[in-house]
Amino acid sequence: AFASNISKILPNFGTGIYLSNDKAYLGLSVPRLIKNRLSEYNVGDYRSVQARHAYLAAGFVVGISPVVKMKPSMLVKYAEGAPLGFDGNINFWFADRIALGASIRRNQFSTWSTYTTDAVVGMLEVQLTDQFRFGYAYDRTMNGLQSVAPSSHEIMIRYEFGFGKNRILTPRYF
Numbered sequence: 603a604f605a606s607n608i609s610k611i612l613p614n615f616g617t618g619i620y621l622s623n624d625k626a627y628l629g630l631s632v633p634r635l636i637k638n639r640l641s642e643y644n645v646g647d648y649r650s651v652q653a654r655h656a657y658l659a660a661g662f663v664v665g666i667s668p669v670v671k672m673k674p675s676m677l678v679k680y681a682e683g684a685p686l687g688f689d690g691n692i693n694f695w696f697a698d699r700i701a702l703g704a705s706i707r708r709n710q711f712s713t714w715s716t717y718t719t720d721a722v723v724g725m726l727e728v729q730l731t732d733q734f735r736f737g738y739a740y741d742r743t744m745n746g747l748q749s750v751a752p753s754s755h756e757i758m759i760r761y762e763f764g765f766g767k768n769r770i771l772t773p774r775y776f
Contacts, residue, residue: 612652613638614636614638615635615636616631616632616633616634617631617632617635618630618633625663625664626660626661627659627662628659628660629660630658631657633657634654636652637651653682653683655679655680655681656679656681657677657680659676659678660675661673662674662675666694669697671695672695673692673693674691674693675690675692676691677691685709686709687720688708690705691703691704691723691725692704692705693725698729699729703724703725703726704722705721705722705723705725705739706719706721706722707720708720719744720744721742721743722742723739723741725738726738727758732762734759734761735758735759736757736758737759737760738756739756740753740754740755740756741755741756
């Protein structure tokens with residue numbers, strides 16, 4: 603396939619819904635609704651097509667004490683022809699400025715009760731100012747790809763523009 607000079611337009615569109623407030627969120631999306639054929643890559647009876655994916659995400663924040671908040675969240679991932687994926691996360695926010703958390707990524711195989719753990723993740727976020735947040739995550743691979751990619755380091759930087767004009771009275775968790 604790489605030796606060929608292939609130029610092709612594959613239009614597509616997706617849809618989704620995201621609902622949120624200060625304490626919770628729920629989202630559902632299907633980013634690719636059209637299953638385009640990739641006819642140049644057909645081999646034998648196998649027909650190459652773009653697979654549909656669907657994502658369901660949800661999370662909420664609950665106060666444990668005046669200075670500690672717990673933020674659990676989850677992501678369910680579906681792709682045609684692939685195992686069902688599940689990410690479960692939990693973060694603990696201290697004084698709305700520092701968060702420590704953990705995550706686990708699992709995939710389903712063959713039956714609803716058979717799962718394998720793909721990765722475990724440790725997370726840290728720091729709200730440096732009302733507009734600027736920094737995050738770090740360490741992702742440790744637990745599946746058969748350990749020899750290729752045993753772990754990764756991830757950095758997140760978040761900046762909220764227009765903060766002074768539309769001041770948010772509560773901390774932003776989502």
